Amino acid sequence: MAAELISLVKIGLLVFPNIQQLDLTGPYEVFSSAQGTQVYLIWKDKNPVVSSSGLTFFPTNTFEDCPQLDVICVPGGGVNPLLHDEDVLQFVRGQAENAKYITSVCTGALVLGAAGLLVGKRASTHWNALDFLTVLGAEPVKERIVRDGNIITAGGVTSGIDFGLAMLAEIFGQKEAETVQLTLEYAPSPPFSSGTPEDASFDVVDSGRERLSASRQAREAIFARWPEK
Template sequence: MAAPVRFLALVFPNVTQLDLTGPAQFFSAPADATVDLAWKTRDPVVTDAGFAIVPTTDLADAPQADVLMIPGGQGVFDLLDDPETLDFVRRQAAGARFVTSVCTGAFLLGAAGLLVGKRATTHWNSHALLGLLGAIPEQARVVRDGNIITGGGVTAGLDFALTVLAEVFDEQTARAVQLGYEYDPAPPFDAGTPSRPEADQAQVQHTIATRAALREPVVRRAAAALAEVSA
């Protein structure tokens, strides 16, 4: 009997929980799949929603992933210069069939040097910064470039998860998961991205500016460190 497909997700303080738990829920559905959550310790990790998630393994003992997933959230920017986490991501990526991210989790892949020359996406509020880490930013819900699969902001993680399931298993499996969880989005408003007609453009511009002020210095430091390693 074949070994189950192992999905391994990083969990960290101030993670956006839906980036993590949405895809993890979908990934756990196939009978021949396992999902592990890894962090530095197995102590509960507080998410940006205020509640905690308990890791199933620590970074040192984490099993090799078939699919490595990095979720996003403001907490990811605290890890862009964290050697232990970057080493973990690189080590896992080297043996993984697919290396993936949701939302701003793409920045950790970028800081680890895994997006250089790769098409990738992230949340619209920081999309323009992704190129600083050598990525080719692409506006889409899900972007695949080789074995790198990146999802856009937060709820795009569900589309991302179905895309990954179709690649790892097959489209029939992905459709069964979609049906089982009644994933049939029909939002009451048409304001889900900056390009939608009901999106508040003042909110868009304010959010992009504030996120850039908060995140760009961190991303530039990560880019400089990456350049030193590559030199």
């Protein structure tokens, strides 16, 4: 049994206040459904963490007792406070030194960038935050999943599921990834073709931008001062 535990692939996802829950739960469900993984939810302490939609998560590990991870993943959502939180950034940097894969979903890429891990790297994030990657020294790429070396970034929210399956194929092979996809019956067929600004109507894009305007404005203020840091 001890040998089996040692061989488990350690995957850690950061969990933080106002996290976008699907950024976390999408890849978490994929990772935890695979054979040979140990998945951790990590935060500064083990107090309950409330997501942006009100769902509550309980961290399994703190920054102090988290083991060295094979895969570190930073989800997105309310990441603005994390961009200048040195405790968070130091933890991410420290894990990244020896992690096999450094990853993010949605605006979690901004945290990787704030930690200095995306300089000169190709990266993706949510369409409404893609331009901020340039400020962080990255090359923005509007794709569902972008890989540059051992850094793998996914686009907005639902791309975390695709990202999780791609990671399983990378680590365990395509058969395991497809087996998990089948057991989750992941065969998306959305009723509308409005999942990207390119596909949505002008009215829908305007509505989406308006709905995201508060977080967008807050990030614009942060990044307007970024060169001074």
